[in-house]
Amino acid sequence: MRPSLPLLDVQGLRFSRNEAVVFGPVDFPVAEGEALLVQGDNGAGKTTLLRVLAGLLPADEGTIRIHGAPTTPATRAATLAYLGHLPALKADLTALENLDFLCGLHGRRGTQSPEGAMAVVGLAGYEDALARQLSAGQKKRLSLARLWLSPAPLWLLDEPYANLDLQGIELVNRMVQAHLREGGAALVTTHGAYAAPPVRTRLLALAKPA
Amino acid sequence: MIWPAARALVVRDLRLLWRRRGDALQPALFALLVVVLFALALGSEARTLSKVAAGVLWVAVLLSGLLALDTLFRGDAEDGSLEQWMLAPVPLAWLVLVRTLTHWATTALPLVVAAPVLAELLHLPRAQLPVLMASLLLGTPLLSLLGAVVAALTVGMRRSGILVALLALPLYVPVLVFSAGSVAASAQGFDPTGGLLYLAAGLAVALVLAPLATAAALRIAHA
Numbered sequence: 001m002r003p004s005l006p007l008l009d010v011q012g013l014r015f016s017r018n019e020a021v022v023f024g025p026v027d028f029p030v031a032e033g034e035a036l037l038v039q040g041d042n043g044a045g046k047t048t049l050l051r052v053l054a055g056l057l058p059a060d061e062g063t064i065r066i067h068g069a070p071t072t073p074a075t076r077a078a079t080l081a082y083l084g085h086l087p088a089l090k091a092d093l094t095a096l097e098n099l100d101f102l103c104g105l106h107g108r109r110g111t112q113s114p115e116g117a118m119a120v121v122g123l124a125g126y127e128d129a130l131a132r133q134l135s136a137g138q139k140k141r142l143s144l145a146r147l148w149l150s151p152a153p154l155w156l157l158d159e160p161y162a163n164l165d166l167q168g169i170e171l172v173n174r175m176v177q178a179h180l181r182e183g184g185a186a187l188v189t190t191h192g193a194y195a196a197p198p199v200r201t202r203l204l205a206l207a208k209p210a
Numbered sequence: 211m212i213w214p215a216a217r218a219l220v221v222r223d224l225r226l227l228w229r230r231r232g233d234a235l236q237p238a239l240f241a242l243l244v245v246v247l248f249a250l251a252l253g254s255e256a257r258t259l260s261k262v263a264a265g266v267l268w269v270a271v272l273l274s275g276l277l278a279l280d281t282l283f284r285g286d287a288e289d290g291s292l293e294q295w296m297l298a299p300v301p302l303a304w305l306v307l308v309r310t311l312t313h314w315a316t317t318a319l320p321l322v323v324a325a326p327v328l329a330e331l332l333h334l335p336r337a338q339l340p341v342l343m344a345s346l347l348l349g350t351p352l353l354s355l356l357g358a359v360v361a362a363l364t365v366g367m368r369r370s371g372i373l374v375a376l377l378a379l380p381l382y383v384p385v386l387v388f389s390a391g392s393v394a395a396s397a398q399g400f401d402p403t404g405g406l407l408y409l410a411a412g413l414a415v416a417l418v419l420a421p422l423a424t425a426a427a428l429r430i431a432h433a
Contacts, residue, residue, distance in 0.1 A: 054297055057433055077299035086290025092229040093222065104218020105298045105305075107211065 005068035006031045007079070007154055007185050008053075013062030015045070015052050022048045025062060028204050030154070030185045035176060035199050038189040040206030046189035047085070049206065050156045053187070054082045066154075081106070081152035083160060087139045088146075091132035095123060095142055098131055102146045109151045117145040121171060136163040141171070148175060155179060155186040215300045216308045223312045237274040237317045238324065244270035245328045256333040263332035264342055264393035270328075271321050271346065272382055275353050276375055278317040282310070282361040283428065292365075292432060302428065306358065307421040314354040322346045341396040341406070345389035348409040355413075355420035356381045362427035385409065 006029035014024030023045030030036045038046050051057045053064060055076045064071050066079050089098045099114040108114075118124055121141040126134065134142065140163050147155060160172045176186050180199050227234050248266045252258055286292045286309075295305050325346055329339055360378040364370035392405030 054293075056293060056296060073301075074299065077297060080297065082293070082297050084290060084293060086288075086293065088290040088294045090222065090226060090285075090289065090291070092226055097222070097225060101218050101222040102294060104221075105215050105294060105300075107214075107299060 005065075007067065008187075009063075009065040009068070010053070011063050011065075013049075013052065013064065014060045015048055015057065016060055017048075023206055024049075024060075026204065026206070028202065030187065030202070032153070032183045032185055033180050033200065035180060035186045035188060035201045036204055037201050038187060038204045038206060039191065040189075041191060041208060044206040044208050046191075046206055047158050050082070050084075050158050050187065050189060054080055054156055056082075079152055079154050080156055081147050081150040081154070082156045082158075083143055083147055084158050085162075087143050089131040089139055089142060092130065094128050094130055095134065096127040098142065099145060099149070103149050106146075107151050108149050112149050114145070114149065117148045118142075120148055120175075121145045122167070137165060137168055140164055141168065144172065144175060153184045155184065157186060157188045159189055159191075161190060212300045212304055215298060215305065219305060219308050220312055223309070223316070227316050234316060237278045238320050240277055241270040241274040241321050242324075242328070244273060245331060249331055260333040260335055261397075263329060263334035264338065264397070265390050266332060267325060267328055267334070267342065268345075268349075268386055268390045268393075271318070271325075271350060272353065272386060274321065275318055275350065275357060276378060276382075278313070279357045279361050279374055279378065280371065282313050282358060283365045284361075287365045287432065292428065296429065296432070302425040303421040306362075306424045306428070307417075310354050310358045310421065310424070311351070313358075314351050318350040318354060322350060335397065338393055338396050341402045342393050344406055345392050345409060348406060348413055349385050349389040352385050352409060352413045352416050353382060355416040356385070358424045359420055359427055362424045363431060365428065366431040385412070388412075 008030040010029070011027050012025045013027070015022045026049070028036060038049060040046050048057065052059050055071070055073060066075050069075065088102065093101070095118065096114055099117070103114060115127065118127060121144045123138060123141050123145065126138065131139065131142070144160070155176070161169050164172065176188065177199050179186060245266060249259065252262070283292065286295070296302055298305065322343070325343060326339060329342060334342065357378050360374055360381070363377065364374050367373065388405040388408045392402035395405065396402040
């Protein structure tokens, strides 16, 4: 792992759906300890960009490199943690059971426990609450706990501030800050109204294609 | 890495099953209903019933499997779990295989266990019971694996009930022919091993190939 190569390097990435360009081509690097703020209006392709980076959608053209090497599903899985619009929570399982499953699936940072992560996101005491009883903001916090436990260095956060109260927004900023301090990186989409995390940020503005 | 993920998935599915144990009984109740209705409609004459017993049982199992098929991936697709499966550091096909086998063990296996009782209800000759059980044990996982491909293809659609049945039935027909056929062969005094070996071969192939096809179909349906 040579330090000169950025964690994520995107070049000429473009995606279109039914011949209509959704975004791109875009170029940007994301280095360790850095956050990339993806801004744009509704429909500008922020979510699609993140889904392409995560490998959920195939790109039309362009390259995505992780540490200078072309991505494979294995390197993607080891590098990326994705927080999307869907919480991936089972309504009939408790908060802790949901977290247990997602950690079993993605692996877990050795230093963290699910209970500890729930305390970090302010859900201490809700361990045995069924996910269906949690509010939208609490579900978001639970997804953040999953992210907190993930061993992946690059976070892809799709509208992480949605549904969160003021403390929640500050929580996201604090988590991103701590993650970056440990050598991680983050891509955060936002339509611009919220405060950005107080870290070294780069800005990528997506405009709706004409 | 692949074993902890499989364990987590199995534990999750069993917990979900326990939380919704009313729903879990549905396939078994449906099969019981079909068998009982056939027994009532055909009358209580043991000779008539015993002739069609294996066929009726197999159709009941097949239809109840079809009924349960829609739940295989739909919930996970709707709440975003499937996205997380695709991003996990284990192959999607592996998770699909684990999920399909858990689904089989929770929907079809109870029916296989209940089959001797249902067979008794239909006056199946006792001598044919071992062949029936062998055909069920080989045939039902094969149905689940084939059905998974179809369920994955239709996971992007909102209401896919009859479409799943239409797509799955052509794949199910050979399984039905070989399994019910082997019981019928043994009833006529022929050797049933041919049909059973075909089922076993099909199961071996499907165990390897069906999860790969299912994973590919899930990626396409979800993109």
